Amino acid sequence: MIFDETMLRLGAMNMMLHGIEEPRIFDRDSMAEGSSDDAGKYSLILANPPFASSLDNESCSKHLLKVVQTKKTELPLIALFLRLLSTGGRAAVVVPDGVLFGSSRAHKAIRRLLVEDPKLDAVLSLPSGVFRPYAGVSTAILTFTKTGPGGTDHVWSYHMQAGRWMTNEPRC
Numbered sequence: 001m002i003f004d005e006t007m008l009r010l011g012a013m014n015m016m017l018h019g020i021e022e023p024r025i026f027d028r029d030s031m032a033e034g035s036s037d038d039a040g041k042y043s044l045i046l047a048n049p050p051f052a053s054s055l056d057n058e059s060c061s062k063h064l065l066k067v068v069q070t071k072k073t074e075l076p077l078i079a080l081f082l083r084l085l086s087t088g089g090r091a092a093v094v095v096p097d098g099v100l101f102g103s104s105r106a107h108k109a110i111r112r113l114l115v116e117d118p119k120l121d122a123v124l125s126l127p128s129g130v131f132r133p134y135a136g137v138s139t140a141i142l143t144f145t146k147t148g149p150g151g152t153d154h155v156w157s158y159h160m161q162a163g164r165w166m167t168n169e170p171r172c
Contacts, residue, residue, distance in 0.1 A: 031060050031073075031080060042084045045091040049077045051137065067113065070106035074099060078110050078142075082118060085146040090121075097125075097138040115152045118144040122156040 008025055015023035030038070050073055060076065067079040074095055081091050099110065100123065114120050124141040131139065 030084075031064060031076060039083050040086045043086055043089040045081050045085060045089070045093070047077070047081060047091070048094040049074050051096045068106045068109050070104070072098075072106065075106050075110045079113065082113070082144075082146060085118075087146055087148055090143065090145045092141055092143045094131075094139055094141050097140060099142075100125075100140055114142065114144060117151055118146045119150070120144045120152040120155050122158065125157070125159045127160060 005027075008027060011025050012023045015025075061080075063083070064076040064079050068075045070076065078093060078095070078099070081093060085091060099107065101107075121143045122141075124143070126139045126141065128138040129136055
């Protein structure tokens with residue numbers, strides 16, 4: 001995958017403006033076969049992956065496809081983020097509601113992975129249209145921490161409606 005050079009420069013400039021003097025931005029496809037050398041190297045991941053794009057299974061890492069077999073990019077990306085995090089590392093990822101409620105085998109597998117492997121800390125449900133004009137679908141923000149052995153015991157669930165937050169008690 002070839003990225004827009006202007007976006008790479010804008011990303012580096014944004015990081016510099018926020019105090020990161022030597023930003024490290026790489027022009028590569030993190031989901032491609034052979035790009036697994038970063039496993040366990042990151043303590044924080046903030047991501048808003050593309051929702052509607054389709055995955056090329058031929059070039060995608062076999063490790064990711066083993067975790068979840070699908071053409072939807074957002075599902076293997078979650079598996080990738082878990083792979084990239086170091087133990088104790090945290091992530092906040094914007095996902096379409098389909099990740100939470102989809103009924104396919106791949107959707108169920110990624111939800112099982114999110115609950116059993118890391119500690120799923122919170123699900124922040126956002127109403128449709130939050131990302132307009134780019135995307136009109138309902139979205140959520142998943143926050144999770146990569147643990148050693150173990151997984152999730154309680155999940156905080158927040159629902160935003162008409163500009164206000166509604167908090168639910170922790171769920172098991």
